[in-house]
Amino acid sequence: MFFRVIDKARLPDLVKGLATEYEVIAPIAKGEQFVYAAVTDPADMRLDYDTTLLPPKRFFFPSEETLMRFRVADNEVLDDEVYAAPRVLFGLHPCDINALLLMDNVFSGKYEDPYYLRRREQTLLIGISCTPSETCFCNVWDTNEVHWGFDVFLTDLGDRYFASCRTVKGAEILDRFVENRQVTDQDTTDFQSVVHGFKNSFKRVADTTQLPVLLDAKFDSPIWDEFGDRCLSCGACSMVCPTCYCFDVEDRLEPDQKSGVRVRTWDSCQFKEFAAVAHGQNFRESRASRVKYRYYHKQWGYLSKFERVLCVGCGRCARACPAGITPENVIAALQTGEVR
Amino acid sequence: MTAIQESAQRDIEANPYRPWPARITSITDLTDKEKLFELRLIDEDVREAFQFESGQFVELSIFGVGEAPVSISSAPSKQGFIELCIREAGDVTGAMHRKKCGDVVGLRGPYGRGFPFTEMKGHDVLLVAGGLGIAPLKSLINHIHDDRHEFGKVTILYGAKSPAEVLFRYQFDMWQHRDDFDLILTVDQPDETWTGETGLVTRLFDKIDVDPANTYGAICGPPVMYKYVIEEMRKKDMDVDRIYVSFERRMKCGVGKCGHCGVGHQYTCVDGPVFNYWEAMNLQGAI
Known part of the structure; x- marks a missing residue:
């Protein structure tokens, strides 16, 4: 993978830059809880969210969607195009990215689901590290880590983000929209300390033996x-x-x-x-x-x-x-x- | 596959949910509740690409009403047309029953895993059907009929509620005289015209000889029937992995996505609908 470091104060530049070309979806506050919604102002984003009410699946597999328009008389399909606009999902936790990877298995394979897959192709995923909440148990399934399926993953190192770029597109948007620098040994050491701290902070254990x-x-x-x-x-x-x-x-x-x-x-x-x-x-x-x-x-x-x-x-x-x-x-x- | 078939295949694969127009070319009344429809896909390339095996099903699609899974009743050796035996049971099948010859409906498929026809060749075959379960088995029976010399003894046991509910009677009447098909029909509620057997289909096992080392079984019928028929086949020492069953579940999408046809850890639509008994024993809640 390819790594960069972004100063925390510069992150809004990335969001603003992306917003010029994509619809940006990110977690925002809704009452006491959080939801994924379209954002235009980076200040509305709540990257400190615990979890969202609904998962991000609806941006690929909406709760309701038209598969096709038809004519009754001759049983003809009038339109079965998939309309998917370029979009960025910003601030996904590892569990939600891993969930999309599991959904990918279902909607691809021998019979490819064009509705889900077209949206998937059209959507950039930017992940972000998290802090386990009371109900989190991703550690039980090893889904607290994610190694593919995203374009960029941001690990919070306090004053800066350790950015892992998985795709060409991910590396490209960083270079285009936000000031960034090469990773130093100190960054990597800090990254290790953060991810170890994260791994040790889970409270939930479940016996999944057999x-x-x-x-x-x-x-x-x-x-x-x-x-x-x-x-x-x-x-x-x-x-x-x-x-x-x-x-x-x-x-x-x-x-x-x-x-x-x-x-x-x-x-x-x-x-x-x-x-x-x-x-x-x-x-x-x-x-x-x-x-x-x-x-x-x-x-x-x-x-x-x-x-x-x-x-x-x-x-x-x-x-x-x-x-x-x-x-x-x-x-x-x-x-x-x-x-x- | 020809280049044209490949291109049609690509069109079909571009959207597996898209039904393809098919014309109803013939309708035969079988009983009060069941009709046999013969259909022909209108697009020639799609028609050519539609190659199926006995035991597979299609999604019948009537726009404005919905879709329903229906097993194919004709044999793969009959090219260009497919037959669907449809009982009027729900919205889609009800709408189908109101269709006239020449009307256009939609088809998607074929879907699922059928009977192991090639594997069955060279062996005896014992087919057991109950009620509408004869619909997918008829495809297999017709297919065996078309390659009859490749099979050993073929025995068909078929049970229906009453003489009026015996499906494909014309076909069976046509075969009654043949000595290369042992065909036994039984009904639960005989009338004065009935000359065949009476009682449940399991009672017919006393009347047949089975060579367990050389016989494949195929069963299709109402859910309650499987357990008892399998018991009879096991009593005849037939192997668990040579007894094949076909399940009916709610195969809504047909392509392993929508989840409705889940049985045990499998999906009926893509992993079945035909399973051997060993597989079925490992599907919790299947039988």
Whole structure:
């Protein structure tokens, strides 16, 4: 990788420069919490944020998007172009970049999803180092570090940033928009001390030993009934999850009934009808089966295909769940047989 | 693949969610609830690129209504046309039932993993269908029929609720006299005209001989049926990895993205819908 150092006071120059060519999305305050939103003034950015309410997935996979416009009479597609404007996501934490890498696996492969991938191509990612919050457990999955998938990653060294440039584009925007200098040995030493401090600052630990085996071996365990009894099937966990990608598709007709749009929207395996087929059979009718499926898929289904678990430990689901179901207490219950 | 097929393939791959217009070329009423549709993709290159295997499915797309996964009933050896046996069960299948010959609908696919046709060659085949489960198996049966000399003994056990619900009866009637297909039909609720067997399809296992070292099984039917039919096949000492099952799940996108058809740790749409029993045993909640 290619490294540079940026004086902290100069960072707004980078944002201003980028804003001349890109839509810049960055974390801003919303009440007591934070959200990703378009910014024009660097002063609005809150790079000290803990986590955002919604993950950045919506900039690639919106909660609702038109796949195509169609004509009913001859069942023709009128337009299935993907409209993606150049954009920069500024200030992503390692967990959220890692989450995008996991989403990439799903939306690429044998069948490439042009909607997601076009936006991905059109978007620069600038990551930033963070401080673990109360609900963070990325350390459990080793997603507290990120080594690719971004253009530039900024590690906060106090008065300056240690900038890792992963892509040509990343190196180019630094050189064009912000004063920067070569890395010295002192910078590297400070970088090491910061990342070690970061690694040692996590409070959460979870025993993930042999989780895929436990998920199978304890498939009929009563712990799932207990979680099922608590779950409200609200789907909040999926909506705030940076790696949940399930979707629904529906057709909406124009008032004249002659044309319309095919739209995809976020969906959740926690919703009752998710696995129901046309003539009445519902393969996951009980809430217990749905809660279980979500964990089963994240910790084993996805792993069986891509050799990673489908969780980055961002803690958003733990914050969002009104019933207090968290990955930590599900994992603990699988290990101990007791639901906390 | 020809250059034209490759270029069509690129068009198809550019957007896997884009359905391609297909004309309904024939509609046959099978029962009160099921019709057999024959379809022809309108674009010649897309049509040429559409090569499938028995057991695969398509997404049937009716703009303004939606999409539904439907298994292909015709054999891959029949080129240029595909047949879909459709039960009126939901919005899309209901809209399809109101279509007339000559109308245009959309198709995407073919999707999923079908039956291991090539692997089955040189062996006996035991096919067991219940109800609408005959739809994907008919593709396999027709395909075997077209290459009949490459297979050993072929046995078909098919159960339906009542004589009126037996699908493809004309085809089976046509085959009843053939000695290279052992075909046994059974119904739960016979009427006075019924001359075949009565009772569940599992009861027919007493009437057949199976050479376990040399037989492939293929099963498709309502979810409740699998366990019992597999039990019968296991009693005949058939190998777990030579018993194939085809699952119905909510394959909404067909391309392994939308998540609706998850079964155990797999997706029915891309990892199935055909699994062997060993794989199915490893899919929690599948059977």
